[in-house]
Amino acid sequence: MKMAYIKDLEEWASEFDFFIQVTVRFSETDMYGHMNNTVPFTYFEQARIEYLKRIGFMSDWLDPDGENIPVVADLQCDFVQQVFFDETLFIYVKTTTVGTSSIDVHYMAKNEKGHIVFTGRGALVQISKETGKGIPWTSEEKSLFVKEKVK
Structure with missing residues (x-):
């Protein structure tokens, strides 16, 4: 298994501490019981939202009077092992790099056996609702990501 965004798999995997648990639903599988290849992106979204809530971002972004919103700029998934109906999965999330506004x-x-079944990465950008342009993180916001990273 070789993904460009993972240099050392063991080290990379050990850096996660936040996760959610999901169970593969029947509607997320094909006629052979395999999980559809679009489903991980839904799981990524669900886990990302819970992660961002935990570190304190979602309330501001969901405020109708707020000025900024998060946008997924890119997203990829690498499949490692087959996943089937009714399997329980643990979806882990971490921030690896903090840019100016991304x-x-x-x-x-x-x-459940502890085997990696898929991995992924993506860029999330904070933009202005009004202009659609990137809005830089404040030092306080950056510290939330950095604090999360060093736990």
Whole structure:
């Protein structure tokens, strides 16, 4: 298994501490019971939102009077092992890089046996609702990501 965004798999995997648990629903599978290849992106979104809520971002972004919103600029998934109906998965999320107005977010999904079944990464950009242009993180916001990273 070789992904460009993972240099050392063991080290990379050990840096995650936040996760959510999901169970693969029947509607997320094909006629052979395999999880559809679009489903991880839904799991990434669900885990990312819970992660961002935990570190304190979602309330501001969901405020109708707020000025900034998060936008997923890119997102990828690498499949490692087959996943089937009714499997329990643990979807891990971490911030790896904090840019001026973006973050690079990494994902890892493990099954109940502790095997990695898929991984992913994506860029999230904070933009202005009004202009659509990137809005730089404040030093306080950056510290939330950095604090999360060093836990």
